């Protein structure tokens with residue numbers, strides 16, 4: 001029997017009248033990876049945020065190595081040996097990589113009131129090398145790096161302290177295959193050294209594979225804790241939802257036609273330093289996937305098509321000969337874009353759900369040049385419902401939603417706009433299995449209506465399961481093309497990525 005390292009007893013958290021964690025009692029053992037799963041909004045992030053000092057506890061107790069701890073901030077949690085990688089961006093823009101890594105822990109570099117920046121930069125660079133991120137420069141502003149690179153920096157920040165409890169909140173979907181390998185390696189090391197990892201992921205396969213035990217939450221309540229080697233994905237789904245979930249997940253068809261008509265054409269598109277001379281066509285009714293490893297440039301391709309890259313070269317042309325050179329032209333011509341960097345590029349998090357959903361459809365909602373609030377509210381409610389957004393009402397701020405529910409709002413806006421071409425970068429990031437299946441159904445329905453989807457994804461199975469055609473990128477170029485085929489395997493795609 002492994003020894004307990006961390007115990008939470010009757011933890012409660014309210015946001016206003018919303019009781020989101022209810023009497024949670026849970027024990028974590030030394031040398032285990034302990035998974036945490038539940039539907040979007042079931043209280044996982046809130047629970048680990050209380051353990052890591054991000055949120056105040058309304059009632060209950062936390063014991064670390066049998067000693068009650070009261071952590072009031074992340075820095076205090078760190079000092080107690082608890083670190084976390086949060087689901088959203090956890091780095092601060094305007095600071096260097098080194099400053100981000102040592103944020104809250106700078107005093108080790110301060111002597112007689114003077115901070116030894118050279119020494120801090122040197123130590124940060126050594127950490128970057130040690131954790132296989134030598135392409136990142138400690139003295140650079142963090143702003144220079146993309147979402148995945150910032151996540152890797154957060155991982156280093158969380159592990160260099162040698163945590164007793166390392167919390168990973170829905171991080172793997174922000175990482176590509178190589179970033180994931182790095183994270184798994186560190187999780188395994190921490191476990192083998194007799195410490196504990198709390199691992200939140202919506203990927204059931206990954207959850208069962210990497211954890212020793214799994215705790216399931218439903219509506220703020222800890223439902224059960226099970227041994228990972230004694231459960232199946234269906235068992236977990238049943239515990240999460242409280243009933244049997246049946247039916248398919250990805251598309252099941254292999255013969256559905258793609259129209260010959262080209263709706264969007266890229267000719268020799270380049271974004272210097274990101275990708276080079278990319279040309280392809282997207283057809284009506286096609287789901288075209290783009291996959292690859294972190295540095296391959298695929299995320300920038302989505303941005304460039306939407307007119308959101310400042311220094312793009314080459315042409316992005318619609319079938320009516322309109323050239324897409326700006327976001328405004330893209331939206332006017334029926335192009336939708338969901339970025340992987342949800343909080344910074346897809347949503348206005350300090351605004352309401354209603355405003356976020358309506359923002360791209362305001363012109364369509366005008367009556368004699370007047371926009372009626374009642375109409376906005378009805379419209380927002382309709383599409384929040386289509387995407388099953390778990391919320392109090394549409395006037396709630398997006399920042400108050402759980403990660404997966406934010407993602408649903410980002411998608412709802414474009415479904416509401418009835419766009420013709422969807423560029424979806426990691427659209428199911430952070431979304432629970434049940435809603436994921438609904439989103440895949442929605443994508444299939446859109447395809448059947450003749451809409452076109454460019455699906456940029458790190459999830460190889462998602463690409464194989466959903467796409468009519470898949471382009472694999474490597475080092476800024478297209479390195480392989482695969483047609484939909486029941487015999488296509490993960491290995492086929494990976495071979496073209498590496």
Ligand SMILES: Nc1ncnc2c1ncn2[C@@H]1O[C@H](COP(=O)(O)OP(=O)(O)OP(=O)(O)O)[C@@H](O)[C@H]1O
Nearest residue numbers: 015020040041042043044045046400401402403404
């Ligand atoms: N800062 C906040 N203010 C108000 N309500 C909040 C806040 N943070 C979370 N909530 C609410 O608490 C509930 C639980 O959210 P939480 O983020 O813990 O869920 P989760 O299980 O982590 O979901 P996901 O899988 O989507 O990340 C949700 O209903 C959410 O809207």
